Amino acid sequence: MNESNQENRFNLEDFSKKSEAFYNLIKGQLEPKFKGKYAALDFESERYWIGDTPTEALTKAKKEFPSKLFYFLQIGSPATFNIQSIISRSCLKPKYDFAW
């Protein structure tokens, strides 16, 4: 299978936008069945893997695509993770656009 998102440049913003666009296409079928569970998405293959934890979803995804990067989310939640102990901080708002 094509693993082209591993090629030379990785743009986090672009990767996130495409992943979220893919999620918007499938959330209607995921949210009623898997709300609260974690998903690893691959927008290129239009595949997703579900788990009770992020690592469980990742482990399933890696069995099929060992070297791909995945977009993680908690189904039905506005963000993958919450961190209540941290307020907005520059280190958590990086701009990734670099040669990989």
Place this chain on the structure above:
Amino acid sequence: MILRGSIDDKNQLWVPITVAGEYGQQKISALLDTGFTGELQLPLQIAVPLGLKLVGVASYKLADGSVSQQMLFSASINWGTKTRLVTASVVMDAEDVLMGVSVLHGYVLLVDFQQKQFVIKEPGTDDPQVGDVTQSPALKS
């Protein structure tokens, strides 16, 4: 197995774990953060020497309501009788390792802030044998 940790003067819960990546491992005390729904957050100075593998991207909602995207890495943790994979974010200006509640999926956490002790029961552990912590009426079902 029953796992134990320590409670500090600020009533924060600390658990001893070993975190490993492709290049090394390190014994650390992780702050158990029940306000963090992920698995692990590591300071950059700990994460880099370990050689963690990049596995993807996740979004984080912070206490002020802002949401940011972060790289997500894979790490191995040795905790109790189990060695398991977890996902980890890496931050630049933090000192503490945060352990989120997703790591505790399937575990039982019992905290006695009066006695300053807590125990974590691994999945599959039948009889906790945790002394005073389980004797508390509030903790009995």
